[in-house]
Amino acid sequence: MSILNTLDSYVRSLAQPIHPYFPIAPLDIFGAMRLSSVVDWYARGVFDDHLNDGEKTIQSSKRKQNSRASLLQELTGIMVIVFGGETFLGLCTGTPPSWLLSPKIPLLFSLIHILQTRTPLRRLLPPTPSLTWELPIAIPDAISRTLLLTRFSIVPLLHSHPLPATPTTLLLVPFILAVPFAAIIFTGLNFFSPTPTWTAPVELRPIGWMIMDMWGAILIPTIFLCLIGPVQGWNYGLGMREDEGTIVCMMLLATLGIARALVNLGPSKEAWRSMLGSSYTRTKTEILKSKKEL
16 A cells, blocks of 8 residues: 555646746646647647548548647637536536635646647647657556545545535536546547538447546446545545555556557557567467467
8 A cells, every 4th residue: 555655646746736936736737738639630630530421522522621620619618518517517506616615727728729730830749649659648647537436526526516426426526526527529520620510429429438538437436436435426445545545546557558559559469469479470380270270
């Protein structure tokens, strides 16, 4: 458990403001840069594969006429992704969302997106996802996403929140914060195309179960509650401390993120076989032949 405590101290330092005169946490800066990169890929049509053939033709013709969405349109989409779930829950509970109390996070996300997409700094970022980029990013990405799904959503419900802690709220609140509004903006409205059009979000299509960001928003809170329970609203668990449970979930989500990067962007099966050598191929062939004989 001492290892978990050590890791938790590092994570807490990443979530603390850098300086009193610069009250922004390193994780906030990373989150803004990460989201801006993904939005830029969507705005340039890198992920148009989720569209059908007719939608692809329409979007490609629109991009030829107008290279990408306007800056204001992209910033609006980013604000909905970041604050949509929080604003919805605030309307349900009668509490003001954070962006209404302090503008620092909206300004941070806006400024970073402008710097990364409308200045020469955009040349420093990869034009498309790559293994060399996504593999190291998986760890800080897992840290920030796990904090959202545990410490910033479930823990307030257990201690001080207008909503009561029940199995439903403990699982739905982190899901609402992480998934629905991002799904609607990215693939439901195609909001970062020059002309948004409504279609079913990828998460609701037959391949939706394959999207880690969706089922991870259910898996991680469930595992977290099973680790720290029994707690109010969740009557079973292993009795770990909240900070220890958070670190375990981070390690799991980082492993899943690395695996996703390897599967989506890593070498093909043929490349793996060539790297392992021809002896591996011969051995596997012999095994298959022996199975047929049996």
